Amino acid sequence: MTLYLFYILSFVAILSGLMVVFSKSPVYSVLYLIVTFFAIAAHYVLLNAQFLAAVHIIVYAGAIMVLFLYVIMMLNLNKEVEPHKPIAVKFAAVIAGGILLITLVGAMRSTQSLSKAENVNSQIGLIENLGTVLFRDFLLPFEISSVLFLAAMVGAVMIAKKDKN
Amino acid sequence: MESSFIIGKFILAACVFGLSLFVAMYSTYFERKIAAFLQDRLGPNRAGPFGILQPLADGVKMFMKEEITPIVSNKWLFIFGPSLAMLTALMTGAVIPWAPTYVNGDTYFPLQVADINIGVLYLFGVVSIGVYGIMIGGWASNNKYSLMGALRASSQMISYELAMGLSIIALVMMTGTLSVREIASQQIGWHWNVLYQPLACLIFIICAFAETNRAPFDLPECETELVGGYHTEYSSMKLGFYLFAEYINMFISSAVISTLFFGGYNFPLIYNYVTDPFWVSVVGFAVMMSKTLFFIFLFMWVRWTLPRFRYDQLMHLGWKVLIPLSIINIVLTGIGMWLTDKI
């Protein structure tokens, strides 16, 4: 049962992932990306990582994609088709994508031995357990992330807001 | 996994769906009746006795109207917008416990569609997806008014989502759980959360008004500036979906407010008089519904009493008043619990 669900969800995720790339209109790309995020959130649910699934929906699908949609709506979309890039650019894109793929496959191969762990606590992904781990063992990264947010806020204001004088 | 479990849950989901539709339909009727009452008019009174069949007549009219799709619009997204708005509105009710769990010997049937560990986060997830229904519909219309309305609506919804999320944190600090069923059952008797978290409750109610785009936060459909806002170009049942989704959201928001802050299905002394498990569930459901209906009335009362905000006032209230207030509330709650040795 879980295995079939896994295959169906993976199929949805990959198909909508491809549609993100192949859609002509950027708005459709964003919508397909949201579908991909939902499929991945469902994967998290299957792994019993419920908090992560909720975060994935709220932050990625609900917040970052709203920002993406704003950016795309700000573009001038009157031309229905996107302009054709020169052949050299396409060639460079294929090479860059291929290198990324090789890196990812290489990274996956080296982690294969780790996935055999059998006595993993199935409740580790619940919010109570996650919170305990986050605020006891990973306290320093958590506190440092607040500095990151501060920098991001300053950056956002600098980009979008001009000083009056 | 027993098939009886799935069938039971499916029937329950269908019941909650039917309940949402029914309450939303009659909310439109009572909205007009209450507006009439507040303005010393009669309100709808032609369709059936006291106009009680008015919602049905409206529904049939919506179905029979011509569907107009502007030539320059984006056809599929134009249909997708209202569908998504309706879909998210109908999905929210899944985590609300409508009555105490029915326990009779070995029979154990929770009157809640989905009892998940992260119920509160589920609510936020669905709310955050609800923004797309309006945004996509308004953008796909390819109309300037619709675009402005959609932008205002989405900006307003995401701003108030933050204050809403922050106000709930103070509540979660006290309850120690995100499961809506547990939050409801903790408030047995007089232990309603509103007595411990009045500020969080107030902020949450204000944000619920803004999230449902109800007056005094109904700027997205501010007819004096934007014609009809994001649904200017819509007609027939597509328009009906947008209007109807608003009423369903209002119903579900009222149910969430009563569950999180006003004890849900709990009422003081109720278990002293009612012991039969069947009647406990029935009375619990009745209590829950009367609280919910009161908040629906509050929504309408406010709409026909307060004037609309200006957009800068709305943003000022959301970002510079409600967010700092909720942060102060979190700090006060933390210190208060520390001083009273709750932690």
Place this chain on the structure above:
Amino acid sequence: MNAESNALDFLPIFLTFLVAAGFVVTTMFVTHILGPKRHTKIKDDTFECGIEVQGNARNPFSIKYFLVAILFVLFDVEVIFMYPWAVNFKQLGALGMVEMFTFMAIFVLGFIYIIKKGALDWD
């Protein structure tokens, strides 16, 4: 408190989705069939208060909405970070409270900066 919880808890949500999606699709289909269809050029044009349509709505809009969206993303992540803490508040104790208040102090610092810079002024 740490009740067992698994992916099966989410099945009813999927069932709710099926009910809701079924209703939405059926209704959209029925309303498409039922209504009359009489197209005229002016009726199918965009509504612009009765005057002739000038251009379309695919224009850039105010950057303030964009700034609100960026700040929303940042704040949303911070709010989400607070949930695991709030759930465990009683277990983490006073130390946990100090940890979170440190985090929130830096968050409030950024917030004050945003307000001082006037990024949220809607003028």
